[in-house]
Amino acid sequence: MSQLARYSIRSRSLGLKPLTSQLRFNSNSSGENTTHFGFKTVNKDDKEKLVGGVFSSVASNYDIMNDAMSMGVHRLWKSHFINRLDAGMRPGSNRPLQFLDVAGGTGDIAFGLLDHAERKFNDVNSTMTVVDINADMLREGEKRYQASKWNDGSDRVQFLVQNGEQLDQIEDNSKDVYTIAFGIRNFTNIQAGLNAAYRVLKPGGIFACLEFSQVDNPAIDYIYQAYSFSILPLMGQLIADDRDSYQYLVESIRKFPKQEEFKSMIEKAGFYVPEKGYENLTFGVASIHIGVKL
Amino acid sequence: MLRTPVRRLAVRKPISLLSTIRSYHSRDHKIAGDEPLESQILTKSLEYVPTYGFNSNCITRTIRDLNYPDSLQAIISKDGSSPEFKLMLQWLIEQRKNLEREIKQPESEFHNIADEYDRVSYLIKKRLELNEPVIKHLTFGISQLVIPYYLSQSMEELHNLSDDIAFFAGDGSNDFAWYSKRMGISSIYVSSELYQLTDTSKDFKNTKKFVDDKVQKLNNLGNAYNSAEQWGMFNAISLVNLIRSQLVRG
Numbered sequence: 361m362s363q364l365a366r367y368s369i370r371s372r373s374l375g376l377k378p379l380t381s382q383l384r385f386n387s388n389s390s391g392e393n394t395t396h397f398g399f400k401t402v403n404k405d406d407k408e409k410l411v412g413g414v415f416s417s418v419a420s421n422y423d424i425m426n427d428a429m430s431m432g433v434h435r436l437w438k439s440h441f442i443n444r445l446d447a448g449m450r451p452g453s454n455r456p457l458q459f460l461d462v463a464g465g466t467g468d469i470a471f472g473l474l475d476h477a478e479r480k481f482n483d484v485n486s487t488m489t490v491v492d493i494n495a496d497m498l499r500e501g502e503k504r505y506q507a508s509k510w511n512d513g514s515d516r517v518q519f520l521v522q523n524g525e526q527l528d529q530i531e532d533n534s535k536d537v538y539t540i541a542f543g544i545r546n547f548t549n550i551q552a553g554l555n556a557a558y559r560v561l562k563p564g565g566i567f568a569c570l571e572f573s574q575v576d577n578p579a580i581d582y583i584y585q586a587y588s589f590s591i592l593p594l595m596g597q598l599i600a601d602d603r604d605s606y607q608y609l610v611e612s613i614r615k616f617p618k619q620e621e622f623k624s625m626i627e628k629a630g631f632y633v634p635e636k637g638y639e640n641l642t643f644g645v646a647s648i649h650i651g652v653k654l
Numbered sequence: 655m656l657r658t659p660v661r662r663l664a665v666r667k668p669i670s671l672l673s674t675i676r677s678y679h680s681r682d683h684k685i686a687g688d689e690p691l692e693s694q695i696l697t698k699s700l701e702y703v704p705t706y707g708f709n710s711n712c713i714t715r716t717i718r719d720l721n722y723p724d725s726l727q728a729i730i731s732k733d734g735s736s737p738e739f740k741l742m743l744q745w746l747i748e749q750r751k752n753l754e755r756e757i758k759q760p761e762s763e764f765h766n767i768a769d770e771y772d773r774v775s776y777l778i779k780k781r782l783e784l785n786e787p788v789i790k791h792l793t794f795g796i797s798q799l800v801i802p803y804y805l806s807q808s809m810e811e812l813h814n815l816s817d818d819i820a821f822f823a824g825d826g827s828n829d830f831a832w833y834s835k836r837m838g839i840s841s842i843y844v845s846s847e848l849y850q851l852t853d854t855s856k857d858f859k860n861t862k863k864f865v866d867d868k869v870q871k872l873n874n875l876g877n878a879y880n881s882a883e884q885w886g887m888f889n890a891i892s893l894v895n896l897i898r899s900q901l902v903r904g
Binding site: 443444445446447448449450452453455457536537562563564565566568632634635636639648650652654 | 720725
């Protein structure tokens, strides 16, 4: 019996419910109170629940799936993202940084940032708050945290269940670095999320977002679309026994605003966007956006 | 019917953008490094260069002086070039602006120099004088410029400098001399700067003499080129006339 089949049996035994029944609900509604959930139109109130369903059902297989779907490239993107930010308290400073990783779920970016700061600047004082709207994803991150070297009793890392559009437990002007990797796409109201980011950052704080984006080159885009629409849901089905969640992922990627449009949304939230404003990774499959609160 | 494709072409942004920027038109000649925040921080950081050298420490200190968190360095590192290179490039840009400021002073002795080549020589020497406060860090700075990954940006800045020098010297060439002059000025500048790094004479006297000699050679070369061109032209016309006269004779 193949490895794949064993995975699918395991996830089934975890009692993950298929999403189709939830999706069919409301798929015809229209008007002001609707938003998109992949290619479907749903009530704004329901999107949060639906996205919650997707991530609850993929939480346990999240990393395996990411590796399989991106052929490991997502790790390179994330480490590139961390290097670009080059964050950390410089030697000789007495002002530790307050990191906030939104939609941080499994903690990849959070631990990566702390690791970079310690390795490069010998910074062992900066603190990290990981927030995610989904308790299941956050639990994965906490589980990893318990086993990591950051769990040294210093309380530098904190986990909170928070809606990224409100961040109601995070004070105004309290954070130096706001990161969000592959999360903002799932917000019901992306602009509200950006506004919340602006609110919680200190003046001089950095907003940094790593997200799927649009490929410019039409030939490469054709191959990419073919791959993502025909192969990814199939892989989801075989590996995680959850086709619908992965169908949602590829559709939501397609629906996410283009680089320039997203850049202007960041500006609209009040951020100063440095020259060019974004960096494309792998032909634009993903891109890094940066904004500064002045 | 004909109008549609034409209009559609006009709307396609990337093409129209590429075709409208002409850096040789003065209105499109962008003064590099004038974007607000990044270059402000870099320019401010240059004040620390004489003390710390071309080092990310200068940027860290500036950001701290401005009372911003250390994480703001991300806007310097975001495009992947090293802070050392960024500082060096910004320094070159600033010195180029300083050179312009200097000669725009009404009392500058530059205005008394009539000859184009003397002006070139004056400008190069003035520019090299601006190196003096950071001369001991300059070797490191130049080594950043020649890293292959950054070479195109460094060459562009070198061209901007020689273009400015040629312009202020009053270059009016409209043929291939336009290129050869700028290339000549660039190579003189680079070789003189390298000479300056090892020059131990008082007030860099030897470097100044070196510049004068090199510019003189460029002038001679230009004269030689012009003479050769004239001689060639004369002979070509004579040849044509000779052939014509032979043909008329039958």
